[in-house]
Amino acid sequence: MKTFEERHAAWLDGHLDETERAIFERELAGQLQLDPVAEHAELDRLKLALRGHLAQTRMPNPDFFNHRLLERIEADRHVTAPRAPAAAGWFHSIIVKLTLAGATALLLGVATYRGLISPQLEERPETAYLTQVLEAKSSTPEVTASSFNANAKEEQAAVLWLDGMSHVPESYAAADENLDPDAAP
Amino acid sequence: MQSGPPSGAESDDLDLVRRSQGGDTRAFDELVTKYRTRIYAMVYQMVRNEQDAWDLAQDGFFKAWKSLDKFRFQSSFYTWLYRIVTNVSIDWLRKRTLRPEGEFDDTIARTDIEPTADVTPKAGVSPQRQMERAELRDRLDAAIAKLSPEHRAVVLLKEVEGMQYHEIADAVGCSIGTVMSRLFYARKKLQTLLKDLHENV
Numbered sequence: 001m002k003t004f005e006e007r008h009a010a011w012l013d014g015h016l017d018e019t020e021r022a023i024f025e026r027e028l029a030g031q032l033q034l035d036p037v038a039e040h041a042e043l044d045r046l047k048l049a050l051r052g053h054l055a056q057t058r059m060p061n062p063d064f065f066n067h068r069l070l071e072r073i074e075a076d077r078h079v080t081a082p083r084a085p086a087a088a089g090w091f092h093s094i095i096v097k098l099t100l101a102g103a104t105a106l107l108l109g110v111a112t113y114r115g116l117i118s119p120q121l122e123e124r125p126e127t128a129y130l131t132q133v134l135e136a137k138s139s140t141p142e143v144t145a146s147s148f149n150a151n152a153k154e155e156q157a158a159v160l161w162l163d164g165m166s167h168v169p170e171s172y173a174a175a176d177e178n179l180d181p182d183a184a185p
Numbered sequence: 186m187q188s189g190p191p192s193g194a195e196s197d198d199l200d201l202v203r204r205s206q207g208g209d210t211r212a213f214d215e216l217v218t219k220y221r222t223r224i225y226a227m228v229y230q231m232v233r234n235e236q237d238a239w240d241l242a243q244d245g246f247f248k249a250w251k252s253l254d255k256f257r258f259q260s261s262f263y264t265w266l267y268r269i270v271t272n273v274s275i276d277w278l279r280k281r282t283l284r285p286e287g288e289f290d291d292t293i294a295r296t297d298i299e300p301t302a303d304v305t306p307k308a309g310v311s312p313q314r315q316m317e318r319a320e321l322r323d324r325l326d327a328a329i330a331k332l333s334p335e336h337r338a339v340v341l342l343k344e345v346e347g348m349q350y351h352e353i354a355d356a357v358g359c360s361i362g363t364v365m366s367r368l369f370y371a372r373k374k375l376q377t378l379l380k381d382l383h384e385n386v
Contacts, residue, residue, distance in 0.1 A: 042376060060235060073247070
């Protein structure tokens with residue numbers, strides 16, 4: 001359904017069929033208390049006045065208009081033509097700058113690691129202890145232990161007896177004095 | 186009143202556009218010569234100042250030249266050109282520091298504006314009648330100046346260029362319904378502003 005404004009424009013410009021026109025004119029007369037004939041005639045006069053007044057404006061200096069426009073076009077061509085290599089040069093310089101920045105950042109990163117982080121890792125006291133743990137864990141376990149399990153329900157007690165487990169050798173982690181508080185100085 | 190170029194002229198236009206797209210400035214020059222008067226008249230009615238209209242028409246054609254590669258041959262060249270020029274004019278009107286409504290630049294040279302047959306003072310027309318027509322012209326100018334740029338553009342494209350609704354919609358970049366709605370409000374406003382003049386029109 002078209003709005004009132006759309007139907008009014010179509011009515012004035014003769015784009016409504018007979019039925020639509022009759023309905024719209026009844027609406028004008030009924031709801032808006034307008035005489036459709038007078039309204040149409042008044043707006044037709046307005047359209048005529050606008051056309052008569054606005055049409056046929058003469059352009060001053062028409063030939064100079066073309067001349068000036070072609071001058072602008074030619075000037076623009078001269079400006080934009082060298083612009084293409086300039087744009088390519090700009091793009092190229094950006095790429096070079098980005099590459100240099102990336103390489104510098106990489107070098108700085110490597111230097112920082114070598115100078116600061118790597119020595120600290122080597123000096124950590126946990127390193128020897130960790131090595132021993134790893135060796136112990138990775139060696140084949142010696143299973144000689146036996147276990148006994150007793151459960152007394154009425155006493156509410158459970159006993160787990162382990163026998164035959166090897167004791168921790170004295171040399172275990174002895175290399176690192178810092179880790180053994182009882183070690184002799 | 187002009188109602189757009191016929192199909193033959195349109196095909197000529199498209200040929201000129203193709204050549205212009207290839208960089209042929211002489212082909213574009215032909216298009217400019219063909220449409221400069223109508224474009225200028227349209228812009229002049231929008232901005233009501235000769236120099237501004239001339240400059241804006243230049244800007245419109247220059248922008249069209251720069252955008253020729255975007256023309257897809259889906260509409261007529263002149264509709265496409267009107268779209269550019271209308272947008273240039275509306276943008277200019279929006280950005281401009283507006284004078285109080287109803288006031289005009291006194292530098293507008295009325296002698297350069299060729300009146301139409303209906304209102305042209307013909308030989309033998311009495312001075313009183315000439316004055317009445319001048320008054321009518323002033324009143325119409327003042328009334329049109331009170332329309333918003335969008336309403337003004339739609340009325341001009343309809344009443345002066347004789348464009349169809351869909352062509353106006355294409356030119357100003359809105360729906361047909363919006364065009365019809367703007368036409369309604371613009372006409373009603375002009376009707377109200379010029380009510381006392383209708384008997385003299």
